[in-house]
């Protein structure tokens with residue numbers, strides 16, 4: 001961790017205060033991202049942050065890069081257009097768990113399948129914050145939401161497994177309780193050539209916390225601390241022990257040709273040989 | 278046919294027009310009867326350094342186009358009814374964020390999956406009002422293969438000039454028809470490319486409009502860092518919910534279209550000068566209408582054709598000018614009367630308006646229009 005990292009140049013401080021509630025984890029995820037990006041010698045003019053719609057997706061507006069706040073669930077296809085049209089840009093997508101796995105679920109698996117060079121940071125608070133605490137595909141079974149007043153009947157996704165199965169070549173999970181680890185995960189994800197996914201488990205005290213009687217923001221972080229387990233430790237434990245734990249770490253780190261690289265090769269091939277009829 | 282004349286399908290002419298206009302990025306999802314556009318571009322774009330991508334659906338297709346356009350690329354997507362329905366939300370996003378793009382809808386018969394290979398003009402109102410919220414939109418509709426080419430070029434030019442999505446509303450007849458066309462050479466048709474800000478501008482405001490009411494938005498990566506959002510925003514691009522900002526932007530988006538009428542008011546008149554009966558038709562149907570007008574003339578009925586090329590914004594003053602001279606107006610379209618309702622609005626309830634509607638999935642036959650012309654000639 002670059003404790004002294006000056007992240008202010010990356011922020012549009014004139015846009016402050018943010019719309020986020022006190023104790024919301026969104027700022028912690030953004031902080032980890034900015035500290036991560038500050039360790040890379042990327043020209044901010046070549047960085048594009050694309051977000052969807054939701055509390056977390058408002059992050060783009062506060063960041064001093066090329067930024068784009070799109071439609072609910074769709075940041076990945078917008079980002080895909082940006083990256084494919086101009087591969088020299090560093091493209092990062094930020095969106096909520098609802099945005100990513102519900103309305104945008106299809107785009108998520110296809111971006112992973114294509115292995116396009118985009119880093120996707122999922123702000124996973126297990127609920128729809130923006131619209132007031134409804135059920136998300138990441139709301140735990142039996143947990144409460146305004147649209148699951150008797151407890152959620154569904155079972156949530158495991159975002160990391162979903163990303164892996166769909167073909168993402170870098171997949172990691174971190175928590176807001178452990179911002180240093182989250183930062184280094186994001187750094188690795190940003191450096192990765194291919195589609196990289198970070199499941200950033202965060203807290204929404206205002207809705208999820210209140211509806212599920214989880215106490216203060218600090219209590220929610222304590223809950224994270226009590227439930228977190230590293231991938232290495234989890235590996236040696238039986239399934240039932242880890243099933244209600246948050247397993248963190250790097251799940252996938254693969255090399256597979258990145259989409260825009262393949263496209264460049266296609267251009268070269270078309271320039272050289274028999275693409276022309 | 279001359280040496281340079283080629284037999285070409287409407288969809289192929291659309292591709293040729295797009296490439297002529299400088300298309301460098303296409304994202305799409307296959308759907309009859311537009312698929313040839315994607316297929317031809319999948320082959321052509323990589324040959325000239327452009328990008329083609331087949332997305333997971335039409336929502337993603339338009340999203341990818343908008344993203345690419347914001348990096349400076351000239352972009353297009355092509356679809357038909359069901360896919361066009363899926364594009365509506367992001368169409369509004371393109372309007373709001375003033376992102377140039379061309380959306381081709383080769384209409385097929387709906388609702389729903391309908392009759393995929395049957396000609397129809399059922400999406401006229403969807404093209405106008407399909408995305409939510411008050412908005413203006415430019416919709417162009419070609420009647421021939423050659424016109425598909427030129428209108429595609431014009432669609433790009435308008436999108437670039439006004440920084441707005443432009444819809445090319447084709448129909449299955451024109452999309453799949455083959456005609457001999459001789460394509461204009463380089464430089465014969467004007468090609469417009471959006472303005473970009475000069476380098477190193479101080480206090481750059483991405484959404485400050487120039488004298489034309491159009492902002493000069495920098496491409497991503499060019500050095501200006503700014504924010505793009507579908508929320509109402511100020512000239513700085515950042516969200517605003519101040520009533521004055523909302524009204525200003527809303528009005529500007531309307532006016533920038535309204536005020537450029539002379540750039541996109543396209544229509545064609547055929548034998549209208551002395552016409553007592555005016556047939557109003559567009560797209561593939563205009564071909565039947567022309568045949569009907571010719572038959573009527575041969576029978577001594579003074580009929581003429583007003584062919585709409587720009588459907589939206591509706592060319593009210595031209596319609597008024599041409600139709601007010603006539604005894605009766607016959608509208609002909611392959612739907613239940615979408616444009617005829619507009620005619621009624623413009624000409625007034627008392628005008629003698631005869632509607633030819635057609636929804637059996639076949640081409641509207643000239644005979645059906647001729648019958649209405651004859652009826653009007655006798656009754657009015």
Ligand SMILES: Cc1ncc(C[n+]2csc(CCOP(=O)(O)OP(=O)(O)O)c2C)c(N)n1
Pocket residue numbers: 053054055056057072095096097098099100123125127128129130131136
């Ligand atoms: C097409 C569409 N459907 C619904 C909405 C309403 N909506 C806005 S944000 C949101 C969910 C937000 O949840 P999430 O993506 O998890 O982000 P969070 O607010 O929790 O950060 C919904 C349903 C919308 N804007 N667009």
Ligand code: SF4
Pocket residue numbers: 019020021023024025026055056125129130203204205206207
């Ligand atoms: S509602 Fe929840 S997610 Fe949204 S800002 Fe407040 S705490 Fe954060």
